[in-house]
Amino acid sequence: MSKPRSQTVMAKGQEGASAAPILDIRNLKVRLPGGGDRRYAVDDISLTVHAREIVCIVGESGSGKSVTSSAVMGLLPKGILTLESGQILVGGRDITDAGLEELQALRGNRMAMIFQEPMTALNPLMRVGDQIAEVFEFHAKKMDRDAIAYRVLALLADVRLPSPETLRNAYPHQLSGGQRQRVMIAMALAMEPGLIIADEPTTALDVTSQAQVLRLLNELRGRHDNGVLFITHDFDVVAEIADRVVVMQSGRIVEQGTAAEVLNHPCHPYTQRLLAARPRGDFRAAALPPAKVPVLEVQNLALRFETKSVFKSKRRSVDALSGVSLKLERGETLGIVGESGSGKTTLGRCLARFAAPTSGKILLEGEPISAFQGGDARGYCKRVQMVFQDPFRSFNPRRTVGHTLAEGPMNFGADKRHVNARMLELLDLVSMDPSALNRFPHEFSGGQRQRLSIARALMMEPEILIADEAVSALDVSIQAQILDLFESIREHLGVSMILITHDLRVAARLCHRIAVMQRGKVVEIGTARDVFLRPSTDYTRELIASIPGEAAAGPASVMAIHSYGAEAQVLA
Amino acid sequence: MPSSSLPSPSLAAPPSRFRLAANAVLKDPVMLGSVLLLLLLVAITVSAPLLTQHDPGALTPRARLKPSSELYWLGTDSLGRDLLSRVLYGGRLSITLAALVSAISVAAGLLIGLAAGDVRRLDAPVMRLMDGIMAIPGLLLAVAMVALGGANIVTMVAAISVPEIPRIARLVRSVVLSVREEPYVEASIGSGTPALKVLWRHIMPSTINPLVVQATFVCAAAILTEAVLGFLGLGFPPEIPSLGSIIAEGRPFFQRAPWIVLYPGVFLALLILAVNMFGDALRDRLDPRLSRQSKG
Numbered sequence: 047m048s049k050p051r052s053q054t055v056m057a058k059g060q061e062g063a064s065a066a067p068i069l070d071i072r073n074l075k076v077r078l079p080g081g082g083d084r085r086y087a088v089d090d091i092s093l094t095v096h097a098r099e100i101v102c103i104v105g106e107s108g109s110g111k112s113v114t115s116s117a118v119m120g121l122l123p124k125g126i127l128t129l130e131s132g133q134i135l136v137g138g139r140d141i142t143d144a145g146l147e148e149l150q151a152l153r154g155n156r157m158a159m160i161f162q163e164p165m166t167a168l169n170p171l172m173r174v175g176d177q178i179a180e181v182f183e184f185h186a187k188k189m190d191r192d193a194i195a196y197r198v199l200a201l202l203a204d205v206r207l208p209s210p211e212t213l214r215n216a217y218p219h220q221l222s223g224g225q226r227q228r229v230m231i232a233m234a235l236a237m238e239p240g241l242i243i244a245d246e247p248t249t250a251l252d253v254t255s256q257a258q259v260l261r262l263l264n265e266l267r268g269r270h271d272n273g274v275l276f277i278t279h280d281f282d283v284v285a286e287i288a289d290r291v292v293v294m295q296s297g298r299i300v301e302q303g304t305a306a307e308v309l310n311h312p313c314h315p316y317t318q319r320l321l322a323a324r325p326r327g328d329f330r331a332a333a334l335p336p337a338k339v340p341v342l343e344v345q346n347l348a349l350r351f352e353t354k355s356v357f358k359s360k361r362r363s364v365d366a367l368s369g370v371s372l373k374l375e376r377g378e379t380l381g382i383v384g385e386s387g388s389g390k391t392t393l394g395r396c397l398a399r400f401a402a403p404t405s406g407k408i409l410l411e412g413e414p415i416s417a418f419q420g421g422d423a424r425g426y427c428k429r430v431q432m433v434f435q436d437p438f439r440s441f442n443p444r445r446t447v448g449h450t451l452a453e454g455p456m457n458f459g460a461d462k463r464h465v466n467a468r469m470l471e472l473l474d475l476v477s478m479d480p481s482a483l484n485r486f487p488h489e490f491s492g493g494q495r496q497r498l499s500i501a502r503a504l505m506m507e508p509e510i511l512i513a514d515e516a517v518s519a520l521d522v523s524i525q526a527q528i529l530d531l532f533e534s535i536r537e538h539l540g541v542s543m544i545l546i547t548h549d550l551r552v553a554a555r556l557c558h559r560i561a562v563m564q565r566g567k568v569v570e571i572g573t574a575r576d577v578f579l580r581p582s583t584d585y586t587r588e589l590i591a592s593i594p595g596e597a598a599a600g601p602a603s604v605m606a607i608h609s610y611g612a613e614a615q616v617l618a
Numbered sequence: 619m620p621s622s623s624l625p626s627p628s629l630a631a632p633p634s635r636f637r638l639a640a641n642a643v644l645k646d647p648v649m650l651g652s653v654l655l656l657l658l659l660v661a662i663t664v665s666a667p668l669l670t671q672h673d674p675g676a677l678t679p680r681a682r683l684k685p686s687s688e689l690y691w692l693g694t695d696s697l698g699r700d701l702l703s704r705v706l707y708g709g710r711l712s713i714t715l716a717a718l719v720s721a722i723s724v725a726a727g728l729l730i731g732l733a734a735g736d737v738r739r740l741d742a743p744v745m746r747l748m749d750g751i752m753a754i755p756g757l758l759l760a761v762a763m764v765a766l767g768g769a770n771i772v773t774m775v776a777a778i779s780v781p782e783i784p785r786i787a788r789l790v791r792s793v794v795l796s797v798r799e800e801p802y803v804e805a806s807i808g809s810g811t812p813a814l815k816v817l818w819r820h821i822m823p824s825t826i827n828p829l830v831v832q833a834t835f836v837c838a839a840a841i842l843t844e845a846v847l848g849f850l851g852l853g854f855p856p857e858i859p860s861l862g863s864i865i866a867e868g869r870p871f872f873q874r875a876p877w878i879v880l881y882p883g884v885f886l887a888l889l890i891l892a893v894n895m896f897g898d899a900l901r902d903r904l905d906p907r908l909s910r911q912s913k914g
Contacts, residue, residue, distance in 0.1 A: 428810055431809070434805060436801055439802060441802050442819075445819075457809060457815075499805070506809055
């Protein structure tokens with residue numbers, strides 16, 4: 047089944063010399079099951095990837111970019127998506143008619159895949175070193191254990207993981223997201239495959255880990271001679287890493303060319319639109335003068351999670367928040383930015399009273415919210431509303447949108463006619479059709495659902511709107527629309543907003559002021575322009591430097607390289 | 619991306635449950651077969667007075683241990699009572715009892731499970747109590763309760779229901795614990811919905827699917843437990859025919875008149891088979907993790 051290693055290497059040497067493409071997709075058509083809005087998931091696409099080249103497929107969700115990568119790996123879901131016609135040549139061999147055994151031999155050996163979610167792609171019960179070793183056990187049966195162990199260490203060092211000797215004995219949950227993704231890359235590189243397919247490999251990562259993974263992929267192709275087919279929805283990532291760009295829309299390639307051509311002179315209107323929709327730090331909101339009493343004030347807020355145990359020595363605690371103080375002025379939008387684990391979501395949940403702080407005060411117009419008890423607690427709900435991250439799960443799938451929207455005001459005894467009128471008014475504000483009221487949540491797209499969940503929050507006529515990563519699950523063009531919507535809501539209704547996001551660009555686009563959080567503390571707070579252009583802490587500088595596509599613009603990009611070492615402490 | 623082209627079954631709730639149910643029954647042969655068999659068994663027990671003129675308790679000393687004939691379709695037992703009418707009336711009792719037991723244990727289990735899942739302070743004490751009940755073998759508990767309370771319908775139903783309640787409570791509690799973390803539940807709490815309303819409107823509906831499936835298994839278990847109690851002589855008094863007691867009374871005459879054990883045994887087996895198959899088919903339909911496969 048598997049070829050001796052020397053042969054594989056030789057074959058690859060020849061490929062490199064003859065400059066034939068490593069991956070050559072010709073007129074690929076993948077059929078969707080009947081009844082959909084279009085017949086083909088992938089409609090007649092052709093593209094090539096050469097050795098040492100990074101080709102980015104970019105497009106919004108539903109554009110067929112992931113289906114393309116699954117087709118190459120032979121992983122199309124059986125009976126749902128069928129490869130109708132076309133050729134996929136991997137190293138000159140057409141794999142569209144390859145049998146299962148041949149595909150298994152090819153996977154890992156000649157082509158390998160890196161997935162979006164490194165936590166679920168790794169086996170949680172196996173040490174990462176063993177998982178990498180497993181690749182050799184399948185594909186290079188002749189290698190002895192010492193040789194495999196040696197290769198595993200070399201690979202872990204190759205993907206710049208700190209102290210490979212200790213790290214290979216770690217389980218996936220002991221690693222950070224970025225480290226897990228590097229383990230995935232090490233697995234992918236194990237058999238020196240000619241082609242690496244990376245399906246949104248950095249989407250689930252923080253901006254700093256993302257910058258490191260991108261740099262790593264960029265570096266490795268020089269050393270391992272592999273081509274990379276990189277799938278992403280983010281044009282900034284494309285700008286960072288791509289040699290050539292393929293833009294897909296509804297299963298078709300609308301534009302193809304070198305990165306410089308496509309990014310600087312997009313021909314197709316779709317590409318132009320996507321590029322224009324990118325959130326840019328354009329600082330649309332100038333800071334407001336502080337009023338006497340801020341609408342919301344947080345004083346020294348702390349929240350400590352503690353594990354329960356009878357023995358004191360066994361109790362472990364995490365400070366999700368410690369000593370957080372900030373103010374929100376009336377009509378202001380405050381951005382809270384930080385990486386995952388920085389406590390920004392916990393802060394939002396405390397403000398919406400979904401979590402109870404261990405100590406500290408939250409004042410709503412000078413009144414401590416701990417005073418809102420019993421019936422008053424519901425009064426507080428009415429004044430502070432939350433928009434959730436996941437528009438799919440924040441609606442009860444069993445109830446119509448109308449029921450869900452009306453629920454809040456009806457709880458406070460509003461009369462039905464008034465509620466109906468307000469629903470229609472708000473649907474108009476969020477540009478949705480009135481017929482939405484009688485439909486169920488699953489009938490809407492993600493962006494539509496997010497509009498509806500904003501409408502639901504506004505139904506309560508709140509003074510403060512807390513948006514927790516409200517746009518991070520959305521495509522760029524939808525994201526831009528929702529941000530515009532937030533902006534117009536702020537202007538029309540004068541609501542104060544707290545925008546929790548990991549994306550500095552989103553915050554800079556919408557917020558008057560930005561607070562940067564790290565490990566439960568606010569490390570920097572200031573006007574959007576100041577935080578972005580004149581950051582006062584190293585951490586903020588690092589965050590800004592890690593924004594993909596900004597490297598050319600800012601001189602700070604060198605900063606992030608030092609953070610490789612910083613991750614070692616996660617293991618300790 | 620494939621995630622957007624494929625429906626995600628756990629989120630897309632069917633708008634019309636009944637139409638889907640009808641569709642499912644007609645399309646799935648196991649479901650259709652078990653439903654038909656179940657309906658048939660229920661129909662013949664309900665119409666027992668029409669199918670047979672014999673009183674199940676009427677003794678006919680001259681016609682003892684007779685094999686099946688035109689007068690006695692399934693033959694007679696050791697006291698000359700018509701076996702057909704005894705089996706039908708016994709089956710009637712079993713089915714009524716099973717329905718009562720599953721209704722009562724589902725209702726009680728649902729209440730206890732909702733309370734334990736939703737009220738943090740109740741969780742530990744209530745669930746430890748349930749664990750305690752589960753630690754006692756169900757049949758033993760039933761025997762003890764019947765021995766204490768006497769063999770009437772109230773104690774019988776209670777004796778068979780009590781061991782089932784903890785199982786259902788645990789099931790409900792686990793669903794509540796996962797659903798209450800859903801953003802839509804939080805969103806509802808966030809818009810000021812009172813806790814009981816949230817529980818009723820947003821949390822309880824998710825427990826219905828697994829509960830319906832569990833109820834069928836409770837049904838089968840109840841039929842069997844009642845038969846076992848009857849067989850052990852702890853069931854209803856001898857003048858009320860039950861499948862278990864018919865089999866027990868026929869046992870000494872098994873060599874001479876095997877039909878006394880055979881027919882009620884077959885009836886019992888068919889009834890439990892139908893209920894269990896229906897439950898299995900229902901679970902395959904309703905369990906979101908399995909429904910993706912059955913759709914393909």
